[in-house]
Amino acid sequence: MEFATLKKDVWGREVILGASWDLLWVILALTFIGIAMHAIIAAAKKRKAAPDSSGKRIERHEKIDRIFHWVMAVSMFVLLITGIFPKIGIEFAWLTIHWVAGLLLTVITIFHIFRSIFWQNIKDMWIGLKDFKEPFDESYKPGKYSLAQKSMHASVTILTLLVIVSGIIMFALIDTPWWERTNALSEDILGWVFLIHGLVSLALVAVISLHIYFGLRPEKLFYTRSMIKGWISEHEKDENHDQEKWVVKD
Amino acid sequence: MPSYDVMPEVQLYQPTEVDDALNLAEKFRQQGWLLGGGQDTYGWLKDRAKNPTALIDLNDIEAFKGIKATSTGIEIGALTTLRDIIRNPLINDHFEILAKAAGRVASPQIRNVGTLGGNLIQDTRCWYYRRGLACYRAGGNLCYADSPEAMNREHALFNASRCVAVSPSDTATALVALNATMVIKNIDGDREMSAEDFFVGPDTHITQMTALEPGEILTGIKLSNEWSNARYYFEKIADRDVWDFALVSIALVIKEEANTVKDSRMVCGGVACTPYRLNKVEQYLKGNPLSEKIITNAAKIASQGAETLNYNHFKIPLMENLVKRALRS
């Protein structure tokens, strides 16, 4: 399987053109199989009764973070659709929408980085060695975020940063209202940038699919609710999180 | 770097029936190359810049040829040669602008074999692209013509999106002005679309110039009487007066009533990736007399929104002047 497609550069040398878009189908298939397998295994397992959502509500996500999440979700969707659809033959004027959404994503990501450093407890998301007990030890409970959530966050973080950086480089190579394109990159470096942007986007397709899947799973639905409404119940918290590691400030 | 100039190996099909042609077009899709007069075919193939596996020669299909009157106007077969169009009485009597435009295409030799369909569907002349470079239009990831040092005198002022190439066809501007309808067939049936929608820009279709999909054949062009015998103006400015592409061209059809403009369609070639319709000018003119002031304003409106490249800003005054000339004519 080829990860990259090649082309000849202006001087006839073979350089990378970008990600091989055939990979999209492979990724979608693998993701679907993964999800299906998880769903089957999960269904086979005895399901614990869902914790009660009534009672005391604990704020899990501040409003501003929820807004951030959904703005990011929307921009990500727009980016994936405008980026990928034209590659699979669905043609429309995508470029402007794509870079506007990309700018939005960049701005809110920067916002989120600042917010997480200065206003949030960044340690909540930090993956420590101890966190790896969680999958193997039924009794081990995580802090504010489970290992799965942290991993999801970490992968989205890495992928988003990569896609933003590569995207910004590509942005410099088109005309925009603010500048005319530059010629600073050689074609082989440009190829690498396209490759990274493409592969990361494909990875994002997989990661986001999983994210959505887990977000919609019945036992995790309360997290999704918390991302909409902000709260989870004390029962839900106690059932899934370690009191000591997730200290709720009043 | 190899330099190619002999025909590469390619299968040649010469169907005589419409259905056979459609089946072949469907069978080969992107790998099949429809052949009209070949004037924008052989170069691509010999240069090996395009490498189809099959050539589907449409010239033996009588149904695709000829010019006939219909109840609503005329219909021209897509395989009709430009020479036949130039000499056809129906066209000269009712849609002379098309004959004029066709008469400015390339050279007599090319017009003798070049077909109307081929002329409309021909690819852009961007010299970087024609060199066989893997630019956006060739499926690549950059544009060589729009870069800080690029030599882009012949490139676009309007509606560029990554690719800044221009529409090369002289007949296309005339047909958009005449509000022609394109008749398209594939094995599943027919569809029709306006000439204006037929030509597509790089924002939506960066690797193609028209809305034709693989498997489709342009079979005819319909001209309705809407604009027949309307006052018209066509002018093409090129470096050379024969055998050269438009730097800027203009096609205008106009109806006047009581000294004011009732309706008009004005289209420029050589300034955008498609024939560039001057909608705003048309709107502005409606109901106005063609006074010198109105004409001057119209010219200014025409070039609004132009984004110049390194070497093409001369196209702005050229275009404005052509608008003036057209309206003064």
Add this chain to the structure above:
Amino acid sequence: MNNYKHIGKNFIPPDIYGKVNGKAKYAEDFRADGMVFARMYTSPVAHGRVTDIDTSAIDNMEGVVGILTADDVPSTEAPNAAILTNNPAFIGDPILAVAATDERIAEDALNKIKVKIETLPFAVDPLDSLMEGGPDAREEGNVFSRSREGSGFKKIKWTKKQIEEFRAGKEPTGEHATEWNYGNLEQGFKDAALIIEEPFVTTGYAHMSMEPRTAMAYWQNGTCYVYGSAQSQSFWLPGLARLLGVEQDKVVLISENTGGGFGSKIGAYPAAALPGYFSKKLGRPVQLRITREQEFYIGSARVGFQGWIKLGFAEDGRMTAGDVFIIEDIGPNATGGDGSSAGGAISLLYDPEAMRFRGLPVLTNTTPRGAQRGPGQNQIAAIMAPLMDKAAKALDLDRLEIRKINAVNNETTVYAEQRPVTSAYMKEALQKGADLFDWDTKQQFPQKINAPKVRGLGIGQGYHSAGAKGFDGLIRIAPDGKIHLYSGVGNLGTYSYASTTRAAAEVLKCEWDDCIIHNGRSDKNLPWSSYQAGSVSTYAQTRTNYVAAVDAVDKMKNIAAKIHGGKADDFDIDGRHVHHKTTPSKSSTYAEIAQAAIEFGGTFSGAIYPEDIHDITKRSVQNIAGTGLVGVAKDKLPQNGVIPGLAAAFVEIELDLETGKYEIMDYVGIAECGTVVHPQGLDAQMKGGAVWGMGMAGLERHVFDPQNGLPANIGYHQCKVPSYLDVPSVTRTDAVDLPDPQNPFGARGIGEPAMGCAVAALTSAISDALDGYNFGRTPVSSDMILNYVTGNNQSFKPLQTNNF
């Protein structure tokens, strides 16, 4: 009008038939048993070093016969052009060739070869290379000057400030490489009532020979037979032999017809030797076909100029001083020398009392340059014409008058050495043109015609030295009375190979029908003839044919004296017979004389020949010795001074201020080439030259993408050769037709000035239409005119070259 029988009369050159009925054979039309087809792989980069050639993919490919790389051919020292190279210095520089049983296989094979090239910095505009820190077109340097004193690389850089000042039109202060002068320049400018100072650019462009330089070769008994596209015939042999590494007598050149050369095929070029090496390697005939695209790569181009000029004029219009500085774009192979020729042209055409030329030949990674029709003279003609107009306007003189005041004449001395001219009648040419054009009346017409059009009138003057000496003439009278005329001058399509042999017929007083021309193959016993270039053929070859015929007549008379008794001087010829002047019955036919020559042998039959003739002529004489009466001699006729070919042109244009386009309404070209030898040939030269001039003035130019070094001009479309509709439907031509004293028939050449006068007339007319605005540039394209008229900036930087 003269009383010649052949000179000055039209005739049907023998090659006309083949050109009309299609039977004429060009290099590409020849085939040989077992011939294979070779195609070249050329450099995709503007400057680089080949690090690896991987041909494994075609090693066992069916139909592939062999590969030739730079290792198989002699290496060449930079900056000279190589047959094949591992150090490409321009896009299209030949790297290797593949031979196959058919062309498609050869192309398929080329597609599979992998060549790795390390790229090096490159320059497509001399000023970029001159700029401090700028790229050098060759690793050895960025400047290469060739001179008699010695040639070599230099690295010359100007400061940013110097470049900027030069761009701004100031006198260049950066280092230059060559210089010559005469007179007191300072005094000249002091004496001037008017000083004009301007920068200028002339962009180079392709020679665009219709016939690409395809060649086929095979070896037979140690001799290499080359079927090539050659501008000259005999003159090619020494160079071709050198390229092939064989003795001159081991190479045969077949070049019956040539589809244009324009200076790009004067002497043997590397691509013509490639099939010879390939054929030797493969042991079978090889045809190397050059594609149209490749012809644009290796087919040579005109040298571009970026310069500065300062002219001083006295009150009465006389040019008191001329100072010119020219940066020459000499491509990667340091070919050209146009700059100094341009300086020479100023010194001759306008005869300034004092003059200085400074030159700086800068290498670029663009198409290799070469002499192109009026190399240097025609570029400067285009630049000078509007400046002369400007001076006329400032001094309140008629534009025709100022040219006459400075016109070259029999007394003018020229160049650095202030040499005399053989003869020159520019004033007469100008007057003849003005009369035919009706300059006086046309000047009265209003400039503004129906808006948006304006009229422009222009006058142009062209010059190129137009003669050479010292070549050999060879003729033979056969025992059947036929006159065999041997011409080794080459057949470029000008018919001069044939028209100059008529000089021999003239001397022999014979009928043209009795003459047979031998040309087109060096094994057809051709003499050492002049190169077919530099406008020299007519002058040089009428002289060689003359001396050979005079030698023959002398021998005929001597033979007649031997047969009939008496002295040679007692006899005369009448075209068929040699007869006694007073006793006409003592007469022999040419046929009888030829038969007798065979019997007498010695010098008569060619068994003995002059020692001073060229080896090539000697071999030819040896071959034909004993088959008739042989007339052979080296041209040692007196010759002193510069032999000018001159032309004047008048043009009227209508320029459309809304589109920047102009139409040429009237064109008159006057040749001043001494006696007219072949009126139709001259007319064709004057017209063809005019078309070239029209192309140079408004259309043709190189375009290189500076970022990637890519040439845009690799086909006819982007090169913008004028089309049928871009030139006037009628171009009127005439000639002064006054004999030059240093040619037996009074003839001089004309090919190059025919173009120079046209480009100059047009730049003059464009400037006239725009109220004297001078672009200082060729070409002046419609977009430039429109930008000027609209008050917009031009797209290019001042003095930028190789751009749209």
